[in-house]
Amino acid sequence: MFHARTTGGLATRLVAPLPAAVLLVAVVLSGCGAGTTLPAGSYTPSANAVPKFSHIFEIVMENRGYSDIIGDTADAPYLNQLATSYALLTQDYAITHPSLPNYLALLGGDTFGVTSDCTDCFVQGSNLVDSLEAGNKSWRAYMESMPSPCFVGDSGQYYQKHDPFIYFDDVRTNATRCQNVVPMDSLASDLTGGATPDFVW
Secondary structure (H helix, E strand, O other): OOEEEEEOOEEEEEEOOOOOOEEEEEEEEEOOOOOOOOOOOOOOOOOOOOOOOOEEEEEEEEOOOHHHHOOOOOOOHHHHHHHHHOOOOOOOOOOOOOHHHHHHHHHHOOOOOOOOOOOOOOEOOOOHHHHHHHOOOOEEEEEOOOOOOOOOOOEOOEOHHHOHHHHEHHHHOOHHHHOOEEEOOHHHHHHHOOOOOOEEO
16 A cells, blocks of 8 residues: 655655666655756766666655755655665756746746746646657656546645646646546555556656
C-alpha cells in the first residue's frame, strides 16, 4: 500500500517499496520556495547517453527550498533516502514566481507568457505529453486533493495552478488524455495493480 504523510504541506514519508526498476529522476523543488535562478545560457547538458529505464517519477514539492528538504533527515527522511539511493538533480531551478509559470515550464519548456497563477489562461503548445505519446510511452499525472479526473478549477485543498496538464488545450480538451490527469488516490491501485505508467507525475 502507498501512503503519504504530510506535515505543513511537506511530504515526509512515502510507505511502499517502489519497483526495483524505478529510476527516481527528480525531486523538483519549485514554486515559491527559496531558491536560485539559473542565468540564461549557463547550463550545458552532458554528452553522456541516457540510460534505459522502465519508469520515471517526477515529484514536485511546492513551497520548500532545496535546503528545507535535502539534508533534513529528521523531517524528510524518506525523501533524503530516495535522493541518496537513486538520483538528485542539483542544477534544477525555478524560472520565476509565482507557481504556475514554473509548472508550465516543467511540462512545456516555456511559460507561454503566463505570469500569474491564473485559472483561465489555457495554452496551446507542445508539451511532454506529446513527446511521451510520440515515443509510445504511457503517462499519468496524479494530483493531490483533486476531486475527480480531469477536474478544472480550484476545490478544497486542490489548486489548479499546481496541475500544468490541465492548462494545455491538447490535454484538457482530449477526453482520452485528460483521463490520465487523476486524483492522487489512483496511484496506490496503479502501483499495486501493475498499471504503473512509464512516466508518473
